[in-house]
Amino acid sequence: MKARLIIYFLAVFISLLFNSLLAEDKLQKVLVTIGDEKITKADFEKRIKLISPQHHNMLKSKKAQEDMLNRMVQTMLLAKEARSIGIDKEEEVALRIEDMVNNF
Helix, strand or coil, X not given: CHHHHHHHHHHHHXXXXXXXXXXXXXHCCEEEEECXXXXXXXXXXXXXXXXXHHHHHHHHCHHHHHHHHHHHHHHXXXXXXXXXXXXXXXHHHHHHHHHHHHHC
């Protein structure tokens, strides 16, 4: 009886660990690659959390999610272009670019 109980708890533990690893792996899925930068599922989920709860319903459609991802890509491209032409050399501009990219 004791051995069965131990086996049961080990099976539950392994199952929970496996599910946790799968969930983490899904969050690391790369949605978009721009040069050497990537937008992962985790980045996308982080951005959704920054949106007010009233607007979460608007993001239920696939089209709205694609639009949000496109805006994230546009933001990254603008920041990349700003860096490439050197306008990020001023401290205030560099901070704004960094803030824009980090907060998409």
